[in-house]
Amino acid sequence: MACRRSFQSFRRFHYYFSSAFSQVSSSLLCCGFSHTYGYMFHAYSSLAQQLLDEISQPNFPDFHNVIRRHSDERSFTQVLQVYASMLSHGFLPNGSTLNFIIKACTALPALSFGWAVHAQAVLLGFEAATFIQNGIIVMYARFREIATARAVFDKLANKDVVSWTSIMSGYVQNGYPFDALQIFRTMRIDSTVIPDFIALVSALKACMDVGDLEQGSSVHVLVVKFGVEDEPDLLTTLIAMYAKCGQVHVARYVFDQVTSPEPLLWNAMISGYAKNGNAEEAVDLFKEMVARNVQPDSITLRSAILACAQVGCLEAAKWIWGSANANGFESDMFVSTAVIDMFAKCGSMALAHSVFESIPKKDVVVWSAIIMGYGLHGQVKEAIELFHGMILSNIQPNDVTYVGLLSACKHSGLVEEGRRYFYSMKEHAIEPRHQHYACLVDLLGRSGHLEEAFMLIREMPMAPKVTVWGALLNACRIYSNVELGKYAAEQVFAIEPTNAGHYVQLSNIYACFGMWKDVARIRVLMKERGAKKPMGFSSIEINGKLQSFYAGDKSHSRSMEIYAMLDKLEAKLKKFGFLPHIDLVLHDVGHEEKEVSLRNHSERIAIAYGLISTPPGTTLRIIKNLRACVNCHSATKLISKFEQREIVVRDANRFHHFKHGLCSCGDYW
C-alpha cells in the first residue's frame, strides 16, 4: 500500500532504520541511504527527473509509474535515482515498488543500496511476503552473499517453488553445486512444492557442474514425470548435462527428438561434441545447422572453431571462417582470435597471419595467439619479431604470451634466447608459472644441459608436475643418462602410473645400453600397473574429409593399392640409402620384424593413401595423435624429395613442414 507520511514520520523511519539494524552495519546503511539518495538526487538529472519536475506536486503513483517505466527499460540506475527522490519527497514504497527496487539493486548490482532496501522491507512489514523475500534471496546471491541469502531463505515461512529455485540457483551460480543438490533433495523430501521446469533446469545445472550422471539422469526422469520435456530451455541444459558427463550419444538422442531445434540447442550440442573430442561430429553438425538456415551466433562459431582446431582440417577451417564472415562476425574479436588459433592448428600460418593483420585493435590475446601459432610451426624468428612488435605497440605481454614465446624457443632449440626470456619475465612483473618452467626444463634438457635443467626443477616454487619430470626424462633418453633418467622416471611414474609412454622412455634408455634385464623388468611393471599405450593413428585430409589409419591398418577399401604404394616407397627409400633406426623399438624382436612394423606406422600409411588419392604436386596434410617418431620423420623427409610433395604433419606437439627432403623443424623436436 502506498503511504503518504508526514515529514516527521519519515524522520522517524530513518531513526528506526539506523537503530534497529545497527548490528548489521549501521554505517553502511546510513551511507547506503541518506548518502545515496541525497547524492544521487543532486548529482544526476534524468529524463524521469525532468518528467517529475514538470509536475509541481508529484504524488506516489507518479513516482511509482516512472520507476516501473525505467525498470521495464532496464534503466536501473535511474530506478534508484527516482526512488531516492521519492523517499526525499516523503513517500514510502508499497510491495510492488520495492520489487522494482530490489530488481534494480540485483541487476546493477548496488550492494549498499540493496542492504538498505532489505532493512526497509523488514521495517515496512514485508518479512513474511514470499514474493518480496524471493527477490531478496536472488539479490544476495548476486552479491555473492550466499550465506545471507540462505539466512533469508531459512527464515521464510511460506516457501514457494520460486523460493526453492532462487536459493538453489544461488548456490549454483556461486560455485556450490553440492549445496544446490542438497537443497533440491530437501525440497523433494520435506516440502509439498512441485518442481516446475525452471527448478529442474537449476537442478540439472548443478548435476552438470558436479558431473554427476546418476543424479542428472534421475532429474531427467522427473522432467518426463512432470511432463516438461518439451521446454526448449530445459532441453538445452539437459543436453549440456549429458555432454558434460561424457554421454554425448544420449545428448544427441535428446537432440534428435526435437523437430526444429532453437539456436541455443544447436549450440549446446555442437559444444558438447567439441568438448568431448568428437570434433568431426561438431563440425558436421555446424554445417547441418547452417544448411538448415539456423542463424549461428558467436557461441556457435566459437564451438565450431574450437572443434575444427582440434581435428586440424584446413578445408573445414576455411569453410567455417567463410560462414563467420557471411554472418557478420568478421570484426568479432573473440571469433577472430579463435580463428587465428584454428588456422595455426590447421597448418596455415599464412591464413592465420592474414586474419591477425585484419584486426585493427589487437589486444594481448590476439598477439599471444599469433605468437603461439608461429611457435607451433617452429618459425621462432617470426614469433620473436612479433613479440617485439607487440611491445613496440605498447601492449603488455602476459604469462600466456611468454608460454608462446618460450615454446617457440623450445621448438627451435634456442637455448640462449629461451633462458633470457624466462628470466626477463620479472621485468614485466610476471611470475613464471608451471608451464614456463616446463618449457625451460624441456629446452635445457633437449640441448643437453641436463644438470641445469635438474637444478631449475629443484628451484621451482611449486611442485613439479608430470610435464616437467617428463621433459627431463625425455632429455635423459636423448642423452642416454641412466641415473638421472631413473630418478625422473620414478617421479613421473608416481604421478601417472598408467601412462605407458613414460615406461617406454625409460625402457629405451636401458635398451640403448643393452640392459635387457631392466627392459624386461619395466615391461612387467607396465603390465602390473595396467599401463597402456594409446593406439597411434594418423589422419589425412582428402577433399576436406579426414581419413584415419592405425598402424598396420588394412581396413580401407583401397588397402591393396595403399600397400602396393608402401612397397614402392620402401624400395625407393632403400635406393636413397634410408636406414631405419631400430633401437627405438621397445619389443625385443628380430631386425626384420622391426623393419616391417616401422614401415607400417600409421603416418606412412596415411602418406601412401594421400599419394594414390591426389594429383601430383598436391600438398599432403597429416594429423597424428602421437609425437613424430624418428623413423617416420627421416622417411617423410626423403619421400617429400623423391615424390616432389610438400607434406605437412601435425603431431601431438607441433607442426612439421616437409619439403625437398628437409623438415622445417630442422630435425629438432
Next chain:
DNA sequence: GAGCTCATGT
C-alpha cells in the same frame, strides 16, 4: 517473481 548454451591463448 526463479533458469540454461559458451566464454578466444598453454
